[in-house]
Amino acid sequence: MATAVKLDDLPKTMAVPQAATSKMAARKVKLWYGAKQALFDVDLDIAANSVVALIGPSGCGKSTFLRCLNRMNDTIDGCRIEGDIRLDGTDIYDPNVDVVQLRQRVGMVFQKPNPFPKSIYENVAYGPRIHGLASNKAEFDEIVETSLKGAGLWNEVADRLQQPGNSLSGGQQQRLCIARAIAVAPEVILMDEPCSALDPIATAKIEELIDELRQHFTICIVTHNMQQAARVSQKTAFFHLGKLIEFGGTDEIFTNPKQQMTQDYITGRFG
Amino acid sequence: MAMTEGSHIKKHVVRSYDEDIEQITRLITEMGAIVEQQVAFAAQALADGDDRLARTVIDRDSRVDGLEEKLDQTAIKVLATRQPMAIDLRIIAMALKISNDLERMGDYAVNIAKRTIRLQSHSPMRPIPTMSLMAEMCQEMVKDILDAYITRDPEKAMAVWRRDQEVDNAHNSVFRELLTYMLEDPRKITPCIDLIFIAKNLERIGDHATNIAEKIHYMIHGDEINRSRDD
Numbered sequence: 001m002a003t004a005v006k007l008d009d010l011p012k013t014m015a016v017p018q019a020a021t022s023k024m025a026a027r028k029v030k031l032w033y034g035a036k037q038a039l040f041d042v043d044l045d046i047a048a049n050s051v052v053a054l055i056g057p058s059g060c061g062k063s064t065f066l067r068c069l070n071r072m073n074d075t076i077d078g079c080r081i082e083g084d085i086r087l088d089g090t091d092i093y094d095p096n097v098d099v100v101q102l103r104q105r106v107g108m109v110f111q112k113p114n115p116f117p118k119s120i121y122e123n124v125a126y127g128p129r130i131h132g133l134a135s136n137k138a139e140f141d142e143i144v145e146t147s148l149k150g151a152g153l154w155n156e157v158a159d160r161l162q163q164p165g166n167s168l169s170g171g172q173q174q175r176l177c178i179a180r181a182i183a184v185a186p187e188v189i190l191m192d193e194p195c196s197a198l199d200p201i202a203t204a205k206i207e208e209l210i211d212e213l214r215q216h217f218t219i220c221i222v223t224h225n226m227q228q229a230a231r232v233s234q235k236t237a238f239f240h241l242g243k244l245i246e247f248g249g250t251d252e253i254f255t256n257p258k259q260q261m262t263q264d265y266i267t268g269r270f271g
Numbered sequence: 272m273a274m275t276e277g278s279h280i281k282k283h284v285v286r287s288y289d290e291d292i293e294q295i296t297r298l299i300t301e302m303g304a305i306v307e308q309q310v311a312f313a314a315q316a317l318a319d320g321d322d323r324l325a326r327t328v329i330d331r332d333s334r335v336d337g338l339e340e341k342l343d344q345t346a347i348k349v350l351a352t353r354q355p356m357a358i359d360l361r362i363i364a365m366a367l368k369i370s371n372d373l374e375r376m377g378d379y380a381v382n383i384a385k386r387t388i389r390l391q392s393h394s395p396m397r398p399i400p401t402m403s404l405m406a407e408m409c410q411e412m413v414k415d416i417l418d419a420y421i422t423r424d425p426e427k428a429m430a431v432w433r434r435d436q437e438v439d440n441a442h443n444s445v446f447r448e449l450l451t452y453m454l455e456d457p458r459k460i461t462p463c464i465d466l467i468f469i470a471k472n473l474e475r476i477g478d479h480a481t482n483i484a485e486k487i488h489y490m491i492h493g494d495e496i497n498r499s500r501d502d
Contacts, residue, residue, distance in 0.1 A: 227354055254356050256493030266356040267282045268288060 005107055006022025023026055023048040023188060023218040024069060024106075028058050029083035031073065031242075038064045042083070042244045044237055046188070050209060051219045053233035053250065055226060057270060060239040062222045069220060070106035071099050087188070104131055107186035113173030115165030115180070120157050123165040124148060127184040144169040150216075152180035152209050178209065182217070189213065191221040195228065207232050207265055226266055230254045238262045280358060291349045292359060295366045296421075299373070303417040303446060304336040305331065306373045309380035310413050310476060314406035317387045317398055317469060328384035342370045357493075365490040369420070372479040372486075376413065377473040379479075386465045386472075396462035399448055402470055405441040408434070409473045412480040420483065425491045432484035432496070438477035445470040462464035 015102050024046040030041035039061045046052045055061035071092060073079045092102055104127075115123050124144045127133075134140045144161070148154040153175040157168070158205065165176050174194060181189055193208075195203040212233045221227050224254060229236050229250065236253040238246045238261070246259040257263045262269055273290065283289050309328050316324040346367050355363055390396060398406075412431050419427035448471075449463045488496045 226356060230356075255360060257357055264281060264359050267359045268285060268353075269284045270284060 021047050023088065024220075025084075025086045025089075026065070026068070027086075027206075029065065029068060029081065029082040029085060031068065031082075032078075032080045033076065034078040038242050039068075040243045041241075044244060044247055046218055046220055046255070047235070048218050049161075049214055049216075051188075051214055051221060051233040052233065053229035053236045053265065054220065054222045055229050055265075056239035056245075057226075057265065058243075061242040062239045063192055064242075065239065066192055066220060066222050069188070069190055070103050070108060074099065085221050088102050094259055100173050104184045105186055106188040106190060107181035108185065108190045108192070109177050109181050112197050113170055113177050115168070115176050115256060118165060119162045120148075120165050120168070120176060121161040124179050124183045127180060131184050133184060147179040147183040148176075150213070151175045152205060152212075158186060169202070170183075171198045171205060174198060174202070174206060175209065178206075178213075182213070186217060188218045188220065191219065193222055193224060196224060199262070203228070238265060240265070288353055288359075291345070291353065292362060293344055294410070295342065295363060297343040298338055299366050299369055300417070300421055301367050302335060302342065302370060302373050302450050303413075303420065305335055305338070306377045306380070307417060308333040309335065309377050311410055313380040313383040313387070314403075314410060314473075316384055317390075317406065318403055319483065320387070320391050320397070322388055322391055325384035325387045329381050330380045332377055335374055339370045339374045342366060358490075361490045362491060369483050369486050372482045376476050376479045379476050382472045383469050386469050390462055390465045396459065396466070398466060399445065400414055401445045401448060402466065402473070403444075405438060405445060405470060408438050408441060409476045409480070412438070412477055416480045416487070418482045419474055423487070423491055425488050428484040428487035429496070432481045432488075435477050435481040438474055441478060442470055442474040 018167060022045040026042055026044045029039055029044075030037065042061075042065055044052075044065075046176040050192060054066060056062045067073045068081060068085060069092075073081060081093065087102070088096070088106065092106075116126060118126070121144055124147050125134075125140045128140065128143050134143055145154060145158075153172060156172060157163075157176075165173065174197075178189075178194075195206050195216060198206065207228065210221070213219060221229075221232065233250045235248065236250045237244055238253065238257075238259070240261055246253065246257060246262045248258070252258075253262065257266065309331060312324055312328045315321065316328065346363050349363055353359070401412060410435055416431045418424070419431060446467060449467055453460045453463045485496055
């Protein structure tokens with residue numbers, strides 16, 4: 001796949017073995033918040049057009065790792081990261097990488113729906129506007145419609161695009177945030193517990209959506225809901241105390257995990 | 272290899288979840304104990320031509336069915352309320368299947384009992400020695416497979432699984448032997464047919480014991496067994 005920074009431009013020693021279909025690859029990722037180490041040598045591959053679920057108890061490092069994937073941790077004081085994370089073979093921590101561009105390619109949806117205090121239309125059009133993805137109203141209209149359709153929200157809001165985004169229900173707001181994320185045509189979408197504030201029906205809609213989004217995007221999702229991880233992902237990573245304990249096919253992890261710790265966690269035997 | 276030591280698994284954070292799983296294991300154990308006895312009684316009734324014991328087997332079958340029903344309900348409730356994963360899921364899913372095997376074994380014991388009664392009513396004929404041997408083998412298999420379930424011992428389960436071939440061989444020789452009796456004396460055709468059916472029932476009991484062996488293996492290891500019997 002074509003990338004902005006060519007692999008050849010990078011020193012050869014930094015080239016990491018990466019599975020041919022990996023969209024993102026992490027190698028020996030270590031992270032510190034001040035003196036406290038939060039991640040220890042995490043190796044993880046995310047295949048293109050797949051959903052990878054990150055699970056583990058609170059404080060295990062799963063959200064921290066997720067946030068490494070689009071450098072959201074850069075903004076945290078005292079946060080230091082080592083190791084190597086690549087998007088299509090390009091080191092995302094390379095000094096030449098434009099973080100704004102990176103976050104356009106690797107979008108994010110958060111735990112609590114956080115629409116901008118603007119209209120539904122403007123919530124979706126904002127990203128494409130700052131990235132210059134459209135030049136006239138017709139083009140913006142098209143992006144807004146496509147994105148809202150992609151997020152499964154169009155039919156519910158088509159007749160009230162000028163109403164404030166936060167006038168929607170929680171589940172609709174979250175889908176609006178997904179529409180906002182996909183409006184800038186990202187390649188990877190990171191989701192940090194996107195359903196934890198939603199009721200079961202709204203959750204089901206998001207899960208259905210994740211499955212559809214997988215056709216066009218690569219998705220990495222953090223969830224505390226084990227059944228959700230089992231339902232939406234193809235691969236699951238189990239984190240504990242900052243270490244990646246087990247990473248494998250979701251079917252395997254939830255029926256026959258290889259590590260005792262994984263088994264204890266997913267069957268509710270922790271602590 | 273997955274985690275194998277099923278018997279050493281830790282307690283759940285929610286204690287009532289452990290109680291649910293224990294209840295399921297208990298129901299299978301109870302059902303198995305009755306089925307083991309049913310098979311033993313049926314074999315005894317056959318050996319002694321004991322009508323009364325045969326009727327006891329028939330009367331007690333409802334207890335097996337009742338336990339199977341109770342197990343189904345309990346397992347469904349646990350699936351709905353706990354959404355079990357990994358070892359827990361395997362224990363519950365396999366309990367549902369094992370109870371089905373046990374119920375079928377109970378039915379075969381009843382069939383043997385019914386044939387035994389029939390056998391006494393017309394021309395009494397003692398079972399041939401190979402059949403007694405076969406009945407013993409099946410009883411042993413049933414007993415050992417239940418021990419393997421209770422102790423969660425996949426090795427013991429596999430030992431039962433391998434023994435099925437012996438029962439199949441015995442079944443074949445019983446069949447051939449009874450065939451010669453029928454050829455010698457056509458009046459023996461009716462009782463011999465009953466005995467052939469009884470032998471078939473015993474053979475099926477052995478098959479279900481091996482089915483349970485496979486389920487115990489899956490329950491503990493989470494994968495299928497290697498199906499070649501020479502390993």
